[in-house]
Amino acid sequence: METLDTIAAVAPHIPGYVIARPLGQGSSSTVWLATREKDGARFAVKCAKAGAAGGLATSRAEVLADANREMRLLSQLKHKHLIRVHEILHMGGAAEGTLGIVMDYAAGGSLANLMSARGKLTVGEAVTILTPIAQALDYLHANGTEHGDVSPGNVLFTAVGMPLLADFGVAAKVGDKPHDLGVGTPGFMEPGSESPVNGDISRDTIQPQRDVYALGAVGWYCLTGTTPEQEQDRPPLSLLVPEVPKALAAALEAALSADPRKRPSAKELGTAIFRSAAPEALDLSGAVHSSVIPELLTRREILGRSPRRATRSLSRTTRWLKIWWRLLPFTRGRALPTAEPGHRRSRRPGGGLGRRLVLLAVTGVLIGAASWILWQQNSTTTAMVKQAAMESGVADPGEAAEAPHGLDQTDAQDLPAALATGLQSEDPLVAVSALSAVRDIALGERRLDLLDLVNAPGSQAEATDKQVSDYLRDAGTAFVGLHTALTALTVEGPAQSDHVLVEVTAATSGYEERLVSGAVVRTGAAGTPQQLRLDLVRSDGRWRISGILDAGPAG
Numbered sequence: 266m267e268t269l270d271t272i273a274a275v276a277p278h279i280p281g282y283v284i285a286r287p288l289g290q291g292s293s294s295t296v297w298l299a300t301r302e303k304d305g306a307r308f309a310v311k312c313a314k315a316g317a318a319g320g321l322a323t324s325r326a327e328v329l330a331d332a333n334r335e336m337r338l339l340s341q342l343k344h345k346h347l348i349r350v351h352e353i354l355h356m357g358g359a360a361e362g363t364l365g366i367v368m369d370y371a372a373g374g375s376l377a378n379l380m381s382a383r384g385k386l387t388v389g390e391a392v393t394i395l396t397p398i399a400q401a402l403d404y405l406h407a408n409g410t411e412h413g414d415v416s417p418g419n420v421l422f423t424a425v426g427m428p429l430l431a432d433f434g435v436a437a438k439v440g441d442k443p444h445d446l447g448v449g450t451p452g453f454m455e456p457g458s459e460s461p462v463n464g465d466i467s468r469d470t471i472q473p474q475r476d477v478y479a480l481g482a483v484g485w486y487c488l489t490g491t492t493p494e495q496e497q498d499r500p501p502l503s504l505l506v507p508e509v510p511k512a513l514a515a516a517l518e519a520a521l522s523a524d525p526r527k528r529p530s531a532k533e534l535g536t537a538i539f540r541s542a543a544p545e546a547l548d549l550s551g552a553v554h555s556s557v558i559p560e561l562l563t564r565r566e567i568l569g570r571s572p573r574r575a576t577r578s579l580s581r582t583t584r585w586l587k588i589w590w591r592l593l594p595f596t597r598g599r600a601l602p603t604a605e606p607g608h609r610r611s612r613r614p615g616g617g618l619g620r621r622l623v624l625l626a627v628t629g630v631l632i633g634a635a636s637w638i639l640w641q642q643n644s645t646t647t648a649m650v651k652q653a654a655m656e657s658g659v660a661d662p663g664e665a666a667e668a669p670h671g672l673d674q675t676d677a678q679d680l681p682a683a684l685a686t687g688l689q690s691e692d693p694l695v696a697v698s699a700l701s702a703v704r705d706i707a708l709g710e711r712r713l714d715l716l717d718l719v720n721a722p723g724s725q726a727e728a729t730d731k732q733v734s735d736y737l738r739d740a741g742t743a744f745v746g747l748h749t750a751l752t753a754l755t756v757e758g759p760a761q762s763d764h765v766l767v768e769v770t771a772a773t774s775g776y777e778e779r780l781v782s783g784a785v786v787r788t789g790a791a792g793t794p795q796q797l798r799l800d801l802v803r804s805d806g807r808w809r810i811s812g813i814l815d816a817g818p819a820g
């Protein structure tokens with residue numbers, strides 16, 4: 266697999282999108298990070314390479330046919346752990362005549378990148394990755410589809426570390442033409458893929474057992490750092506990695522059976538893996554592009570391993586983050602929610618910003634883990650958590666939740682009249698109180714689009730609140746009851762200016778972090794009053810917050 270450093274492809278012209286950087290390259294395509302011009306949303310665009318060496322398609326017509334086929338296949342499938350495809354585009358510039366598949370951007374990179382950075386993963390991390398991918402495979406198989414290339418390059422992660430299965434370039438549906446032999450990634454294909462296996466499993470039907478083998482091989486690779494040998498040459502997994510629980514070793518070894526009939530189904534494999542050990546938050550730090558680090562929430566490194574380095578790498582934005590987030594006090598020392606009794610709880614993080622980031626990060630991952638792996642559990646508690654997760658959209662962090670009760674409505678018209686008027690006030694002191702109240706509503710009711718009314722476009726304040734709102738979207742929660750009281754307001758700067766500093770003392774109330782179902786996942790204590798200087802700018806006749814400067818503790 267090529268790394269980003271070795272990608273020499275010329276950026277294509279994609280109508281309606283601005284290309285940011287290459288994300289990766291496979292045998293048949295290059296994948297680019299692209300921003301949609303109309304709304305700034307980010308996507309990954311997979312651009313086929315005509316005549317790609319090693320790919321299945323060797324002519325332009327074949328490339329087009331393959332892209333169309335992959336798009337068609339993916340558009341019929343919908344699962345929280347399958348990458349979603351949005352549209353297929355005709356490319357311009359150097360790529361004229363080819364197609365681009367626009368899909369969800371997986372900011373956490375691929376398992377291949379993670380393994381290059383880490384070498385091996387922990388048992389808990391492997392469980393976190395393998396269980397949801399087994400779920401996705403179970404879904405595919407139940408829908409008559411074989412993925413055909415389950416491998417580290419095709420397991421991607423969202424910014425909160427949720428695994429997604431990608432690349433349906435060689436996937437097959439029931440009734441499709443038989444696979445070309447030898448497709449897939451070496452090391453992760455069942456032995457004998459280059460020749461028919463066990464006569465009774467014919468090549469003119471899909472073979473889910475091949476995906477099960479591949480997932481077993483991915484699991485082996487995660488734990489040992491190497492791909493599995495053939496059955497007769499393979500040492501027991503527990504010899505290579507003594508800390509692997511017996512049940513996990515047995516599940517992976519069964520998946521790697523040479524005889525496909527001895528392999529478990531994807532569902533059985535997922536169940537066995539899930540029951541073998543507690544899932545653990547992924548440490549993706551060190552495996553992603555530097556520009557992704559600020560949005561990466563699964564950063565245990567901040568927590569304990571190398572706090573200084575991690576905090577430094579968050580760079581300047583953290584100063585703004587630190588100040589604004591001080592308005593969201595997270596409870597000290599309270600246990601974070603976990604879905605399963607006995608599953609690992611978060612460790613107590615260190616202090617300051619790292620603590621807040623990590624609390625968010627670990628909460629996100631554990632809540633996420635709860636939904637990814639709540640699959641075969643049958644206890645009432647689990648069912649309730651699962652229900653809550655589904656209702657809240659936590660079950661699908663990559664997708665905006667269909668929030669009931671009018672949450673997420675973007676229309677400012679249903680704001681209380683006094684607030685709507687306050688937002689339009691020429692007086693920055695009136696406006697700033699309204700801005701703060703609207704921000705409380707945005708975070709308290711998860712009406713996150715209201716933040717557009719609060720923060721100046723392109724400002725540090727906007728960037729900071731985006732981190733908070735991304736967290737709430739991903740977690741499917743709101744900070745219910747949050748109220749920010751602003752007192753001792755004074756304006757610095759000329760009265761008529763379009764840019765003023767407002768000095769305030771800000772104090773936040775206690776609040777509950779709740780799922781849309783109403784379930785409380787965490788409580789936050791009231792914050793110590795902070796003296797802040799809010800940087801306000803006025804445009805289109807309205808004041809918005811552009812930045813927040815720390816003026817120290819109040820009093």
Ligand SMILES: Nc1ncnc2c1ncn2[C@@H]1O[C@H](COP(=O)(O)OP(=O)(O)OP(=O)(O)O)[C@@H](O)[C@H]1O
Binds near residue numbers: 293414432
């Ligand atoms: N949605 C995405 N978000 C972020 N990165 C992605 C995304 N899709 C792909 N990538 C990156 O691009 C790489 C290549 O993508 P992909 O595997 O789909 O290409 P391919 O040409 O079909 O590969 P191959 O045929 O060799 O399996 C991935 O390994 C990953 O690093």
